[in-house]
Amino acid sequence: MGNPVRVALASARKECCILVMSTSFDLAALRRLDAAHHLHPFTDHAALHKAGTHVIRSAKGCTLVDETGRELLDGLAGLWCTNIGYGREEILNAVADQMRQVAFYPSFFNTTTEPTIRLAARLAELVPRELGHVIFANSGSEANETALKLVRAYWKLRGKPEKRTVLSRNYAYHGVGLATTSLTGLPSCLEPFDLPLPGFLHVPGPLAYGTGKSPVDYGKWCIEETERTIAREGAHTIGAMFVEPVQGAGGVIVPPAGYLTQLRELCRRNEILFVADEVITGFGRLGAWFASELWSLAPDLMTVAKGITSGYVPLGATFVRDEISEALSKGGYLAHGFTYTGHPVACAAALANLEVLTREKLVERVRDDVGPRFQAALAKVASHPAVAEVRGFGLIGAFEMKKPLKGPLASAGPNALGPAIHLLAREEGVIVRGIRDLGAMSPPFVVTHSELDRMFALVTRALDRMWAGEVAKS
Ligand SMILES: Cc1ncc(COP(=O)(O)O)c(C=O)c1O
Known part of the structure; x- marks a missing residue:
């Protein structure tokens, strides 16, 4: 008799090979393999496997x-x-053509690829005018992580390295890295990992529901609380505030009248960089290319992902105000970037996506x-x-x-x-x-x-x- 663990493993491997090779769809086998090998994001695994994985x-x-x-x-x-929408030939063709041309080459060390340059230039035509420079990433989390690092580098170059504390709001969702989870204002994301890290502070987000106050009155109170937090910490210690113009994963929180204008002004008055996280709102979801236009936010930095490729291929991006890109450009070696920063296939997909959005209005x-x-x-x-x-x-x-x-x-x-x-x-x-x-x-x-x-x-x-x-x- 063979070792039962080895026998089970051999049979799982055989099943795996059969599935990979076969074109027939064996749901029960897929569900067994999924339960055996796959940890899903944002999932209660015990509940998931009881119900059986859904496979689109x-x-x-x-x-x-x-x-x-x-x-x-x-x-x-x-x-x-x-x-x-799904199944758009324009993106499939752009991706296939780019893969044939050059499937990958990095943008490190003063090299890059054509779609990466063309996308940076096309985006500069679309985003608020002052955000003329972009650095690419592969997700919203990475775009926000990049923004956090650029904010630190900027203040250091400006001779104010103590401006390190970062503000965000309750119900915010900014990603899942250690730092971007720290920005996120949802207890379910923070508590299991003993976060936030030091230097991340949450102020109230404008969700009036359940407070007994009108959205406008609650929004005013949120601004006052934010002002009190800034005064307590000292504006000279605060580098940036991250803001989703409409908070998405925190429960679709639409800003009450006047709130975003006051928040923007508060940051400006206190020399706190305003980072608009447009990962959901960017590229048209609110009926404008960017929410920053709708509320005249004039952000210092803006992050996007998701809608930049309509999700066909992972891509994120961080835009910076000209004054920041100038300081960074003069600041010597910028030691930041992922292997796939500016990936040519993702950039080709984004260009095709922007073309569809524009052509079809x-x-x-x-x-x-x-x-x-x-x-x-x-x-x-x-x-x-x-x-x-x-x-x-x-x-x-x-x-x-x-x-x-x-x-x-x-x-x-x-x-x-x-x-x-x-x-x-x-x-x-x-x-x-x-x-x-x-x-x-x-x-x-x-x-x-x-x-x-x-x-x-x-x-x-x-x-x-x-x-x-x-x-x-x-
Ligand atoms: C506003 C916002 N920022 C950042 C992120 C993180 O993006 P990703 O999941 O691509 O890392 C999300 C994801 O839902 C988001 O909604």
Whole structure:
């Protein structure tokens, strides 16, 4: 008899080889392999494997096909990013052409590739005028990590190395590195890792829901609190403040009137660099190329990812104000950058994506057509008995839910309704994200009127079921 562990391993390996080689889709085998070898991001693994991993098999436009062959409307654009929809030949061709030409070469040491230069130049035409220089990364986290380092380098070059403390807000989401998790203002991201690191301070984010105050009054109080924090710490110790113009993963928090202008002014007065994290809002989700334009933020730095390639290939970017790029350029060797900074394939994908957005006027479509239709449908959801509040802007929105009076959710603790509505909506045929006790939506910009209407009809059915005390079967 052989060693049972060896036998099990050999059989798992054999199964793996068969799967890799075979073109047939064996869901049970895939789920076993996934459970055996794959740690998923942001996942409760015990719960996941009990239910069985979902495996998306294909996608076109706004429609996903799942492991059972069932079609699902993607109400979240992947993860707030597949803005031009799935299956676009323009991107596939650009990526294939670039791979044939030169699949990879770095941008280190004064070398680079053509699409990297062309993308930097194209972006300079699109972003706020003063942000004329860009450094690339591979994700939103890396773009923010880069911004943090550039802020430190800048103040050091300016002779103010003590300006090291960084401000961000409760409910902020800025990424998952040690430093970018420290910027993130969500206890679920911080506590398991004993973060934030020293030097990262959180001030209140403008989520008025549940405070008993109006959004404008609560926003004013947030500004006063931020001012008090700056005074307590000393502005001479604070280098930057990171701000998502609309907070996304923290629960779609739309800034109340006047809040962002006051926050921007507060940073300017105290010589604190203002970093706009436009990883979700950049490239059209709010109906403008950048939220910084909408609220005249004139940021000192701006970070993007997601929508820059519509999620087809990983890419992030950090833009810096001319004064900062000048200081950095004169400051000697800039010892920062990832192997794949300015990856030619990712840059080719981004150029093709920007071309689609421009040619098909998709940003204008969000502003004038599908954005208003989406917000009108969201406003109707507000009158559902299970809904306490809706929030949204452009093509992003959320509905806060109330607990049903009967069924297992009636006695569930806080933060149970988001995951519950995600599962119920999925059973109905639409993907929404569950966060705490809310459902969040951000469909692709190419969503049609009938798809939008269907998305909201399915969400309403899911809300009806939750309100009746039902939970999902899966
Ligand atoms: C506003 C914001 N910043 C940063 C990030 C981190 O981006 P990534 O997941 O690409 O590292 C995200 C991701 O959702 C985000 O929403």
